[in-house]
Amino acid sequence: MTGTSGTKHSSTPQAQSKWLSKSASETRGSDKDEVQFHYDISNDFFKLWQDPTQTYSCAYFERDDYTLEQAQRAKVDLSLSKLGLQPGMTLLDIGCGWGSTIARAVEKYDVNVIGLTLSENQKQHIEDYWFPKLKSDRKMEVRLQPWEEFEGKVDRIVSIGAFEHFGFNKYDDYFKKTFSWLPDDGVMMLHTIIIPEDEEIKAKGLPLTMSRVRFIKFIMDEIYPGGRLPLASMVREHANKAGYTVTREQHLQPHYVKTLDTWAANLEAKKDEAIAITSEQIYERFRKYLTGCADLFREGYTDVAQFTCEKAAA
DSSP, rough: BBOOTTTTBSSOOOHHHHHHHHHHHHSSOHHHHHHHHHHHHHHHHHHHSSOTTTOOSOOOOTTTTTOOHHHHHHHHHHHHHTOOOOOTTTEEEETTTTHHHHHHHHHOOOEEEEESSSHHHHHHHHIIIIIOOOOOOOOEEEEOOOOOOOOOOOSSEEEHHHHHHGGGGGGHHHHHHHHHHHHHOOOEEEEEBOOOHHHHHHHTTTTTTTHHHHHHIIIIIIIIIIIOOBHHHHHHHHHHHHEEEEEEEEHHHHHHHHHHHHHHHHHTTTHHHHHSSOOHHHHHHHHHHHHHHHHHHTSSOEEEEEEEEHHHHT
């Protein structure tokens, strides 16, 4: 069989799923240098094509007429609404990005926040931009620290777009550690890109063409070194093994298509500025990444889901 590009592909969904799992999941995950390779290119570069809150994950277009900024704010509100936050609680944000989620948590829920990041640029942005803007007496802290080194107790955990940087071998520790940090009624909301199960691949008739293989290799080599993607069943399995019950699973695939399309259009509209800030090579790398990933989500090769993990329901 051949795909539309005329290249050969695997004829069985099982073979495709195994290849995707092995290629996109079965290694150690990203280290600090690899995370900084992507996120510390330049804050000004990312500002060119992200929304004003610099939320770098799938937006939630609750209404068709939402701008990217409105949709990103809606995604943050959707995420936080699943946690049962109360004033005075402490929220841990694992992979806090440029800080829009912890800022919104302080603003809307009057909570203490701890953000973890491996990006020096992101940490500096949060401390220079968000914290001075927030008129709150609550404790606000951002740490340049991997989750493996975190110690302490928190009331709720949110993690949006960080799980993709973990390897298979870290999953058990991640869920066990987060479970141990939470009280008996604790909740964690985990937002991550996922790859399809065998039955999904079969139902959708997805061919694994050589062009798709090359693009996935490009992502792993040049965009997110060390990055890996899980199956939804893996998230549920490891969460349950640690003691959590996954009480809700919400998929946002079409929302990420629109997010990526918007980011790509924004970047292309600011091509000259992007090249001036970085280089033509980096511009072309990110343009290829954003447009190619939009196609992966559009065609069903990837999805994104939010998993609500609760202790009390266990």
